[in-house]
Amino acid sequence: MDTKEKQPNAQKWTKEIVERYLDEIENEAREGTAPFLGQALKKRGLRRHVWSYWKRSFADDEDMLERMMGIDSLFELKVFEMGLYRQLDSKIAIRTLRFVYKWGKGKREW
DSSP states (O other): OOOOSOOOHHHHTOHHHHHHHHHHHHHHHHHOSOOSHHHHHHHTTOOTHHHHHHHHHTTTOHHHHHHHHHHHHHHHHHHHHHHHTTSSOHHHHHHHHHHTSOTTSSSOOO
16 A cells, blocks of 8 residues: 555545554464554554544544554553563553553543
8 A cells, every 4th residue: 555645535435545554563462473553553654643533534434443442452462561571661661551551540431
């Protein structure tokens, strides 16, 4: 998928294209070694802000949002497990869980 083409975002990020990227990113979360969503995006030539853009663009599509939240959860679990089994520096794991995934901040918003 060539994302370098100059197109308006509405044409560039159709549901079908985003779903294909989500397939790849979900597979990376399940099978890959990268613990961070940003790494999976970068591997596909995407920047981190595209994730937020997709969430806003598909705010009315519960299935897409549910899938994106599931992918976020897979990366959250990966950071936790990698920190637990010392595959990732524990300080990095703790800070990521605290600041990115809001662990230890009281009641969690779903």
